[in-house]
Amino acid sequence: MSRRPPTDPRCAHPAEADGATGLTRERKGRRWSLADIPYERIHRPAIAADRDWFYLIAASSFVEILSDLYAANLVTYYAGDAPVCAWLSRTWEPEELQHGAALRRYVETVWPDFDWERGFAGFRADYAPYCQTALLGPTRALEMAARCVVETGTSSFYAMVRGASPEPVLATIAGHIRDDEVGHYKGFYRFYRAYREIEGVARWRVAREVWRRVVEVDQEDAYLAVKNVSQVHEPGRVFDRAQFTRFRARVRLWMRASYPFPTAVKMLLRPIDPPRPLERLGVPLAIRCARWLV
Numbered sequence: 001m002s003r004r005p006p007t008d009p010r011c012a013h014p015a016e017a018d019g020a021t022g023l024t025r026e027r028k029g030r031r032w033s034l035a036d037i038p039y040e041r042i043h044r045p046a047i048a049a050d051r052d053w054f055y056l057i058a059a060s061s062f063v064e065i066l067s068d069l070y071a072a073n074l075v076t077y078y079a080g081d082a083p084v085c086a087w088l089s090r091t092w093e094p095e096e097l098q099h100g101a102a103l104r105r106y107v108e109t110v111w112p113d114f115d116w117e118r119g120f121a122g123f124r125a126d127y128a129p130y131c132q133t134a135l136l137g138p139t140r141a142l143e144m145a146a147r148c149v150v151e152t153g154t155s156s157f158y159a160m161v162r163g164a165s166p167e168p169v170l171a172t173i174a175g176h177i178r179d180d181e182v183g184h185y186k187g188f189y190r191f192y193r194a195y196r197e198i199e200g201v202a203r204w205r206v207a208r209e210v211w212r213r214v215v216e217v218d219q220e221d222a223y224l225a226v227k228n229v230s231q232v233h234e235p236g237r238v239f240d241r242a243q244f245t246r247f248r249a250r251v252r253l254w255m256r257a258s259y260p261f262p263t264a265v266k267m268l269l270r271p272i273d274p275p276r277p278l279e280r281l282g283v284p285l286a287i288r289c290a291r292w293l294v
């Protein structure tokens with residue numbers, strides 16, 4: 001996979017070195033690595049025969065490892081803001097790639113017959129056309145709000161995996177990834193607040209963007225990732241939208257028990273910053289709606 005050097009040249013314009021946000025705070029170092037994961041202690045009988053878990057974890061590894069593309073788009077979009085670009089290149093992208101690497105190794109340990117490279121090549125070819133800078137948010141503040149939605153989705157997803165996993169090493173990996181995703185949310189939220197000040201973006205526009213991303217989240221990339229897992233694992237089997245819908249319905253059973261609905265709703269509302277009385281009434285209602293939708 002192509003990787004950029006740690007300091008992206010697009011971020012290095014000297015006249016814009018301070019960036020629009022003027023933020024420089026970064027988390028130093030990585031808190032975990034693949035060396036911390038006890039792959040040799042995986043209890044294969046607990047998970048190896050479960051096709052849904054295989055599809056879910058293999059597809060997740062594809063989506064995570066494609067983060068070099070997502071990062072390149074974001075760095076282009078925020079060109080000139082050195083702190084944002086530096087955080088994306090030095091913190092966000094390496095952590096996302098590590099998520100993919102950790103999950104890939106798990107997949108290749110538990111399901112060694114799966115041709116991961118071929119599946120990922122198919123996913124990359126299918127999904128790359130959907131991954132364009134032109135499709136990012138209408139303003140920098142609104143794109144940061146949208147990134148908060150994405151990180152809410154990923155942190156909640158891995159919290160669910162941690163809680164629902166039938167295999168302890170997978171739960172450990174999911175716990176590490178979940179913590180990173182929460183850190184990503186905080187990073188994007190910090191930049192969002194700075195851009196909100198700069199742009200003076202109206203609350204209703206933030207709410208509209210958050211809702212738009214909630215509806216869109218995990219749609220095309222998840223479908224194409226699972227489809228490519230299926231095409232490599234079971235070449236003769238048709239995998240279409242109907243199959244995907246049934247797969248998601250089964251995953252939702254795990255979500256009902258282990259998805260952190262209250263935390264997810266609070267994270268989604270934070271960029272909107274609703275008035276306190278509205279928040280007090282709205283949060284419990286939104287949690288009930290989310291549970292009902294799942």
Ligand SMILES: [Fe+2]
Binds near residue numbers: 064177
């Ligand atoms: Fe991730």
Ligand SMILES: [Fe+2]
Binds near residue numbers: 154181184
């Ligand atoms: Fe993330």
